[in-house]
Amino acid sequence: MDEVDSAIVRHLQEDARQSNREIAEKIGIAPSTCLERTRLLRQRGVIRGYHAEVDLAALNRHVQALVSVQVRPLNRSVIDSFHQWVRHLPEVLTVFGTAGNDDFLVHVAVRDIDHLHAFLVDKLSDRRDIVSFRSSIIYRRDTNNVLDPL
Amino acid sequence: MDEVDSAIVRHLQEDARQSNREIAEKIGIAPSTCLERTRLLRQRGVIRGYHAEVDLAALNRHVQALVSVQVRPLNRSVIDSFHQWVRHLPEVLTVFGTAGNDDFLVHVAVRDIDHLHAFLVDKLSDRRDIVSFRSSIIYRRDTNNVLDPL
């Protein structure tokens, strides 16, 4: 991870579909060098993938919420099974397994308030290992798509 | 947003760097059609961008936390200024503006526990509009990179 690698990573975070030549020119290296570096970054797992960012409203997901969840008993089997279950629900964007008062924080995006309610009472409430949950509507969200090394 | 558009969006969420021909073939349309559809999706804002996903550990960010923040007084000026300030800090991945007990939830990724502490006491504590904050370490995080319309 030298300066060249960092620059490649930065440019690919900004726009993953720009051409290899373009990135090479911006950095000031040969296109073949840039391509090889990029391949290694991908292979080493520094770059985990390339994804289109989609407008949630265009996917009929006008309401977002953060749902904090407590599960019991607190053992690996319960924690892992809840985590795997919740992360594959179609409403779920991100699952955080956390320390502190809550065991999980789940970021969901649904069609409207009614569907949020349905998600909570029909899906979450059905699980016996969930002790309690509390949800907060999200008014606004901003994500830093390009992160530099610290 | 018909079936073809949805398919394009799905494939680009899965791998934003696969070729246009590849996507066209998987869907069963002409490459030129696929290209035009993709351009329109981008132009209409359905697709907001293409970003490389990077391993946080490779960026020297081994510790993640969720920081819930209360600000006062609760007016637009205070809320907006905090939101804009915090979202541009290098440690911050995502800012959620929420309803409920907490006004903001901030997802941060830092080098280690010491840097988390430094972030909290040196940066957050400096702001007069912050009434209180509470942070939870993140043990695990899973993100759904491909979302279907509801």
Place this chain on the structure above:
DNA sequence: ATTGAAATCCACTTGTA
């Protein structure tokens, strides 16, 4: 709006230092 073909551009491989 979709397509097929032409032209331009790019990725990938090979060879060399």
Place this chain on the structure above:
DNA sequence: TACAAGTGGATTTCAAT
């Protein structure tokens, strides 16, 4: 490890439907 040149393949444009 980096670069330069060559080839196969992709993107892009455009005329026609």
